[in-house]
Every structure is written in C-alpha cells, then in structure tokens.
Amino acid sequence: MKESPIWHPFTQHGLGEPIPTLARAEGAILHTSDGQQIIDAISSWWVTTHGHAHPRIAAAIAEQAAVLDQIIFAGWTHGPAEELANGLRALMPESLTRVFFSDSGSTSVEVALKMALGYWLHRGEARHSVVVMDNGYHGDTIGAMSVGARGAFNRAYEPLLFDVTSIPFPSHGAEQHALDALEVACRKGAAAFIVEPLILGAGGMLMYSSQTLADMRRVCARYGTLFIADEVMTGWGRTGTLLACEQAEIEPDILCLSKGLTGGAVPLAVTMASEPVFDAHRSEDRAHMFFHSSSYTANPIACAAANANLAIWRDEPVMPRIASLGEGQAVQLNALATHPAVQNPRQTGTITAFEVGEGSGYLSDLAPRMLALFRERNVLLRPLGNTIYVMPPYCISSEQLDCIYDTIREVIDDVT
Numbered sequence: 001m002k003e004s005p006i007w008h009p010f011t012q013h014g015l016g017e018p019i020p021t022l023a024r025a026e027g028a029i030l031h032t033s034d035g036q037q038i039i040d041a042i043s044s045w046w047v048t049t050h051g052h053a054h055p056r057i058a059a060a061i062a063e064q065a066a067v068l069d070q071i072i073f074a075g076w077t078h079g080p081a082e083e084l085a086n087g088l089r090a091l092m093p094e095s096l097t098r099v100f101f102s103d104s105g106s107t108s109v110e111v112a113l114k115m116a117l118g119y120w121l122h123r124g125e126a127r128h129s130v131v132v133m134d135n136g137y138h139g140d141t142i143g144a145m146s147v148g149a150r151g152a153f154n155r156a157y158e159p160l161l162f163d164v165t166s167i168p169f170p171s172h173g174a175e176q177h178a179l180d181a182l183e184v185a186c187r188k189g190a191a192a193f194i195v196e197p198l199i200l201g202a203g204g205m206l207m208y209s210s211q212t213l214a215d216m217r218r219v220c221a222r223y224g225t226l227f228i229a230d231e232v233m234t235g236w237g238r239t240g241t242l243l244a245c246e247q248a249e250i251e252p253d254i255l256c257l258s259k260g261l262t263g264g265a266v267p268l269a270v271t272m273a274s275e276p277v278f279d280a281h282r283s284e285d286r287a288h289m290f291f292h293s294s295s296y297t298a299n300p301i302a303c304a305a306a307n308a309n310l311a312i313w314r315d316e317p318v319m320p321r322i323a324s325l326g327e328g329q330a331v332q333l334n335a336l337a338t339h340p341a342v343q344n345p346r347q348t349g350t351i352t353a354f355e356v357g358e359g360s361g362y363l364s365d366l367a368p369r370m371l372a373l374f375r376e377r378n379v380l381l382r383p384l385g386n387t388i389y390v391m392p393p394y395c396i397s398s399e400q401l402d403c404i405y406d407t408i409r410e411v412i413d414d415v416t
C-alpha cells in the first residue's frame with residue numbers, strides 16, 4: 001500500500017507502527033473503519049468531556065456554520081462570542097472579568113505570558129522573569145515549551161527557549177520546600193508564576209494538595225507576582241469541580257482554558273484576565289494595546305460549540321455524572337491497587353493514575369509495549385512512561401469502566 005503523506009504528532013514513523021483509521025465516534029466509543037469498537041479511556045487526549053458527537057454540540061456547529069462561519073475579530077464582534085464571553089464571566093471566578101480568545105491550549109498559554117509581561121511593561125516596572133514548576137507542561141509552542149519541563153522532547157529547541165526560574169514539585173511532605181523556593185523567586189520580583197492546579201498532566205499525572213495550591217497563590221499575592229492557572233487539562237470538571245482552583249478557594253490573575261471548552265468537539269481556547277491586567281493595556285496610546293491575534297480568533301462555529309457546552313453544563317446533571325465517575329474510578333483503583341506491580345495509585349476527581357513496576361532500564365520500552373497491547377485489546381490508553389492513567393469522558397458506563405480496568409490487569413500481567 002502507498003504510504004500516507006501524513007506526518008503524525010508524537011509519532012516515530014521510522015518504527016512503522018500501525019495507525020488505525022477511525023470512521024466515527026459516539027459517547028465513549030470509537031469505531032474504526034474496519035468495524036472495531038474501541039473504548040476511549042483518555043477522552044481523546046483529555047478533550048472530550050460529555051462524550052463524542054454530543055447531539056447538542058453537533059447541532060450548534062451545523063447551525064452556526066450555515067449562518068456566520070468566520071469573521072475577522074479585530075474591530076468586529078459577533079453573537080456567539082458575546083454570548084460565550086458573558087457565559088464564561090458568569091461561570092468562572094468573579095475577578096476574571098476579561099476574555100481573550102485563541103485556538104489551543106498552547107496559544108492560551110502564550111497569550112497569558114504576553115499579558116503578564118505587558119502588564120509589567122505598561123506599569124513601568126521591570127519584571128520579566130517567569131516562575132514555573134518542575135515537571136510542568138503548558139504546550140508545544142516555543143513560549144509554552146520554555147515554561148514547561150525540559151527533556152528529550154524539546155532538546156533540539158533548547159537553545160531558543162527562554163530562561164525561567166523553576167521550583168520543585170510540592171510532593172507529599174516536601175510542600176514547604178516548594179513554597180520557600182516560590183517565595184524566594186517572588187521576592188526577587190518575578191513577573192508571573194504559571195502552574196497546573198492540583199495535577200501536573202503530561203509531567204506524569206503528579207498530584208498535590210489544594211492546601212499547597214492555596215499557599216502558592218498567597219505567596220504570589222504577597223509579592224504582586226501574577227498567578228497564572230493553566231487549567232487547560234484540569235478545567236471543565238476533570239478534578240471533580242468545574243475548576244481545580246475552586247478546591248483551594250482561590251482565584252488566579254490569569255486563567256487558561258481550552259480542552260473541554262467546546263466539550264472537546266472543535267478547537268478553541270480562552271485566556272481570562274483580571275481587570276488590573278486588562279487595565280494595564282487600556283490607554284489612549286495605541287502602543288499599549290495587546291498585540292496578539294490569530295486568523296481564527298473567536299471563530300463563530302467554535303464559539304457556538306462552546307455555547308452548547310455551557311448549555312449542557314446548565315441543563316444536564318454534569319456534576320452528578322462527574323461525582324459518580326469519580327466514585328466508580330475510586331472503586332476500580334482500590335481493587336487494582338492490590339496488584340503487586342501497581343505502585344503509587346492516586347486519584348484526583350475523574351482521573352486515576354499509577355506506576356507499573358519500579359525503576360527504569362527495561363521500563364524504557366514499557367510504554368510502547370503497553371500501548372500496543374491496549375490497542376490490540378481495543379482500549380485507547382496511552383501510558384506516560386510507566387505511568388498508566390485513566391481519564392474517560394463523563395458519559396462512560398460502569399460496564400465500559402470495568403472493561404478498561406480488566407484490560408489494564410491483563411496488560412500489566414503480560415508485561416511484568
């Protein structure tokens with residue numbers, strides 16, 4: 001067969017691994033073109049919240065596409081964007097009064113960083129440095145990589161990544177160590193601190209306490225360092241509350257949202273900012289405007305999908321669904337935790353994670369081996385190194401969840 005011209009993301013084409021073709025998806029099930037049914041145990045890389053092809057979101061997209069598909073957003077506005085911005089204002093923390101649109105989690109982070117630096121420039125204070133957390137992940141563009149963990153995945157670009165101040169991950173018992181490091185950086189005049197609240201996703205599903213999140217927020221407030229909450233993964237109910245920040249009873253200065261914003265149907269992101277951040281850019285001087293745009297900023301079709309998502313949150317029992325998924329996950333994880341190869345089982349809201357075996361060495365090939373075995377068994381799971389995590393859409397049935405964990409047991413037995 002002729003090779004496809006497609007260059008896939010995070011794929012080593014040199015290994016010739018199979019790339020199945022998907023034909024359609026509904027709820028928690030993916031259908032391949034050759035008739036296989038696959039359980040989506042990672043919400044298609046953390047984006048799908050209410051399930052695939054939700055009828056209300058699909059209808060909103062179709063309807064909007066026929067009315068107003070795309071329009072320049074500099075100097076123009078439209079109904080779906082206005083409705084969404086007002087909806088977000090009502091739903092999100094009160095101090096976040098402004099909504100800036102972009103297209104992906106990475107761009108929402110770029111926008112957040114640019115807002116923070118603009119804030120300090122226009123206030124006339126020389127604050128440039130950004131504080132980050134070890135093992136953080138904020139996206140794959142150059143700025144987002146700069147504030148994320150360094151490793152094999154960005155070695156080629158390392159010389160171009162800007163310097164940041166890194167604080168340790170606040171693992172259990174070492175929280176004060178991280179807080180002290182943050183305090184030192186803030187006291188030196190850090191412009192901003194960017195962090196994934198409660199759980200570091202791509203860094204290995206590392207979880208920390210809401211108390212520490214609250215403490216970090218307080219340290220930043222004490223020194224005026226802007227607190228940027230990257231809730232691209234944790235937002236939209238993933239951690240058991242609409243935002244992870246809620247569990248710490250904190251409000252960030254800047255908030256990044258993307259993955260679940262449209263229910264996971266089409267790309268869209270927002271960066272929400274507090275009034276002082278917006279105000280620093282508001283002026284009669286054009287040179288103080290916020291210099292950021294992309295062609296598809298606030299695309300009306302994407303905004304309509306997001307409005308349908310907000311309507312689902314309003315009208316359907318989404319929180320009870322999330323609570324019951326959390327309970328189901330807890331039962332499954334408890335049962336699995338007795339397996340001798342399962343290390344460090346942990347859970348935050350709808351997300352469970354654990355490590356398989358210990359140490360490294362032969363483990364380096366464990367992830368691709370497990371990935372292949374999961375694929376053979378028709379479950380979409382994508383281990384991060386030797387970390388397996390389960391993050392299903394909220395509509396998943398208990399039978400489907402059973403099936404995911406039965407498969408995990410089989411695969412762990414196979415590889416250990």
Ligand SMILES: *Cc1c(COP(=O)(O)O)cnc(C)c1O
Pocket residue numbers: 104105106107109137138139140196201202230231232233234258259
């Ligand atoms: C996925 C992710 C991003 C990047 O989002 P993209 O839409 O893939 O660009 C940023 N931050 C966090 C915490 C993420 O999980």
